[in-house]
Amino acid sequence: MSAPRDPAALLDAATGGDRVSLAQLLSMVERGGSSSRAVAQLVYRRPPPYTVGLTGAPGSGKSTLTDQLITAARGGWPGTSDDQVDGALDQVAVLAVDPSSPFTGGAILGDRVRMQQHATDPSVFIRSMATRGHLGGLTLAVPEAVRVLGAVGIPLVLLETVGVGQMEVEVASAADTTLVVVTPGWGDSMQANKAGLLEVADLFVINKADRPGAAEARRDLNQMLDLGVAGDWRPPIVETSAIDGVGVDDLWAEVARHRAHLLATGKFETRRATRLETELRRVLAARLAAQIDRGQAGEGFAEALRALCEGRLDPYEAADRLLGRADSPTDSPE
Numbered sequence: 323m324s325a326p327r328d329p330a331a332l333l334d335a336a337t338g339g340d341r342v343s344l345a346q347l348l349s350m351v352e353r354g355g356s357s358s359r360a361v362a363q364l365v366y367r368r369p370p371p372y373t374v375g376l377t378g379a380p381g382s383g384k385s386t387l388t389d390q391l392i393t394a395a396r397g398g399w400p401g402t403s404d405d406q407v408d409g410a411l412d413q414v415a416v417l418a419v420d421p422s423s424p425f426t427g428g429a430i431l432g433d434r435v436r437m438q439q440h441a442t443d444p445s446v447f448i449r450s451m452a453t454r455g456h457l458g459g460l461t462l463a464v465p466e467a468v469r470v471l472g473a474v475g476i477p478l479v480l481l482e483t484v485g486v487g488q489m490e491v492e493v494a495s496a497a498d499t500t501l502v503v504v505t506p507g508w509g510d511s512m513q514a515n516k517a518g519l520l521e522v523a524d525l526f527v528i529n530k531a532d533r534p535g536a537a538e539a540r541r542d543l544n545q546m547l548d549l550g551v552a553g554d555w556r557p558p559i560v561e562t563s564a565i566d567g568v569g570v571d572d573l574w575a576e577v578a579r580h581r582a583h584l585l586a587t588g589k590f591e592t593r594r595a596t597r598l599e600t601e602l603r604r605v606l607a608a609r610l611a612a613q614i615d616r617g618q619a620g621e622g623f624a625e626a627l628r629a630l631c632e633g634r635l636d637p638y639e640a641a642d643r644l645l646g647r648a649d650s651p652t653d654s655p656e
């Protein structure tokens with residue numbers, strides 16, 4: 323028997339633990355457009371999960387670390403008194419996002435292999451997402467996918483992204499707690515700085531600490547942090563060796579400490595509000611871009627373009643006409 327395709331029925335089944343239905347819902351989100359919208363309408367009122375993002379250069383050990391964190395997380399939030407309120411971390415989802423490979427390639431296959439420990443565990447759900455079409459689509463699909471995972475009752479999502487550019491950083495920072503993973507060796511912390519990872523890091527992980535150079539990496543990161551603006555949270559630096567699980571419990575304890583800090587300071591709410599604002603702006607931008615694309619096919623556009631080419635209009639006037647604002651000021655960048 324094939325699974326039902328109606329999103330409401332899929333959501334019911336997925337909430338009851340049916341992973342195939344959950345996978346179908348996420349495919350709808352990935353596809354975007356009206357199917358994604360139908361899912362969005364169903365899930366937005368349900369509580370979102372706690373999200374921990376992991377980002378860093380390819381090969382830094384994010385997938386190996388994620389695999390270890392699943393085990394640590396299953397023990398619940400350490401050192402917090404509100405475990406009863408939040409419920410146990412009885413289920414964990416992993417969302418592995420690779421914005422740099424449009425067609426599901428080796429990286430994601432590698433992730434699967436690295437997470438074998440939990441491949442057959444029914445309380446662990448692992449899903450990879452790659453770019454379908456343009457990158458902007460992914461920045462909208464990821465938060466939606468996270469909401470779907472929360473809506474079916476999964477309390478914790480580990481979001482792994484390959485952090486090499488601005489877009490990847492944006493995806494990674496769609497988490498409540500963002501871990502930036504570096505490895506011993508020159509240049510890594512510099513790279514972290516350049517890619518804007520410093521701003522999004524709630525925690526630094528020096529993974530592969532079994533290799534020489536961890537102390538130097540820590541010193542570099544501390545120097546970078548010293549140069550930054552001092553806030554009420556200085557990102558801690560945790561050394562791990564994901565390959566043998568060393569330091570992972572410490573890392574999980576620091577994640578819990580960061581979460582407790584967010585909850586205690588009210589930043590948990592304000593950060594989520596900021597992320598929703600970003601999301602709303604993206605939806606608006608995507609809508610306007612689509613509107614412009616449609617407008618481009620129209621007669622008005624061709625006419626305005628002709629007038630522009632013939633020197634009868636300047637680009638701002640032409641845009642004003644197309645937007646139906648003949649009297650708009652043109653002194654602001656549009």
Ligand SMILES: Nc1nc2c(ncn2[C@@H]2O[C@H](COP(=O)(O)OP(=O)(O)O)[C@@H](O)[C@H]2O)c(=O)[nH]1
Binds near residue numbers: 378
């Ligand atoms: N020596 C060492 N190797 C590691 C460690 N963590 C991961 N690796 C290895 O580094 C490679 C890349 O790991 P992976 O988790 O796929 O990195 P990702 O691309 O960041 O997801 C694999 O061969 C891992 O076995 C570690 O702590 N120490």
Ligand SMILES: [Mg+2]
Binds near residue numbers: 384386429433482
């Ligand atoms: Mg990986």
